[in-house]
Amino acid sequence: MRQRPSVAALEARYGQAAVVDALRLAAERVRAALETGESLPDAAEAVERIATAHLDQTMTGSLRPVINATGVILHTNLGRAPLSRAAAARVAQLASGYTNLEYDLSVGARGRRDLHAETLLTQLTGAEAAVVVNNNAAATLLTLAALARGREVIVSRGELVEIGGGFRVPDVMAQSGATLREVGTTNRTRAADYAAAIGERTAAILRVHPSNFRVEGFTERPALDELAALGRRFKIPVLEDLGSGLLAGDVPALADEPRVVASVRAADVVMFSGDKLLGGPQSGLIVGRRELIDTVRKHPLMRAFRVDKMTYAALEATLLSYAAGRPQEIPAIHMITAPAEEIGARAGRLAERISGGALTTAVVDGASTIGGGSAPGSAIPTRLLRLSHTTLGADALAERLRTLDPPLIARIEDGFVVLDLRTVLEEQDDRVAASLGQV
Secondary structure, X not given: OOOOHHHHHHHHHHOHHHHHHHXXXXXXXXXXXXXXXXXXXXXXXXXXXXXXXXXHHHOXXXXXXXXXXXXXXXXXXXXXXXXXXXXXXXXXXXXXXXXXXXXXOOOOEEOOHHHOOHHHHHHHHOOOEEEEEOOHHHHHHHHHHHHHOOOEEXXXXXXXXXXXXXXEHHHHHHOOOOEEEEEOOOOEOOHHHHHHHOOOOEXXXXXXXXXXXXXXXXXXXXXXXXXXXXHHHHOOOEEEEEEOOEOOXXXXXXXXXXXXXXXXXXXXXEEEEOOOOOOOOOOEEEEEXXXXXXXXXXXXXXXXXXXXXXXHHHHHHHHHHHHOOOHHHOHHHHHHHOOHHHHHHHHHHHHHHHOOOOEEEEEEEEEEEOOOOOOOOOOEEEXXXXXXXXXXXXXXXXXXXXXXXXXXXXXXXOOEEEEEHHHOOHHHHHHHHHHHHHO
């Protein structure tokens, strides 16, 4: 078998050991099929075919690029925010070689990785100091462990939420060793509730972004400035788990979303994500007063939560777009702000390119959403490319789209498969047209 040219090509691609194992597995399957009486005109060809399929499935990696046509901009299941071209290029530049990750070029000796991105973060947020960890849950856990372990942290009962995947904020916080002191009710908490709970064991006041839900109606929540004044009065720090990390300026769709800069002005420490509304790599950013950030920086868990050179590379490139006044370079921000007319024009051009086959198309009104636990309830007007097939129903058509290379992830709405090009990168339009042509 190994003398066959096609098998030799497999060995060149996957290596001799993997191909030999695959051939043995395939031979066993063919032998079992023959023993049951199954007719195989060419057993050797069957062995090669089974081995090739096995290698293609097991040796190409499970993580694949997909095209997101769902209209969910920060789609957690699809990796949240895509990186900007500058960020991707920066990662590629630094990933394949050595860097000064923990090397001080000025003195020629070991340096500190936790200083990378700090200058940009302090410049953009107004904070005195900053550190980066691997996600925002880690940022909150580390901050509480460093500043409040063995003591109480006061938090509103209405802010103890459950986020995606069944992770509950109070469970994450409890791992820090701090004791959560709940105040208020689910829908109403006042500054006086926090003040009444402050005692000798109080280490901090914590404010948590509601993430993926919104309480409406008979509600009350103290402003961050009120909690900051309370913290100053009792000489305890005020921490804010801000979640999404919005740095961009005038974005109408995010008018109700808190800005990092405003939170930094009031709170002593602010934690937020680098991969949601900021539009960078998965990371957790901790910014605030220098003495508190230094305490966080020195905590033993910092080593467990630290990030690598590729995260720093992508994060710094993303922050540089903000520093240069060009947030539109960041795909998530561009997608959120793109007008529906622009999306509709792209959908119309795509419809013209695939007309005349088994697919019937129409461009209809619809709504995109931000997702990722950011701006709950958001609905951004958009234009959808509606698809119907001569023989496939909506479920079967959506499944067929997922088998393409790369998979095209759509959504079903009112019994039709719809594509929202708001979340499809413009350079992917040609690929989408070619893929739909196959269908």
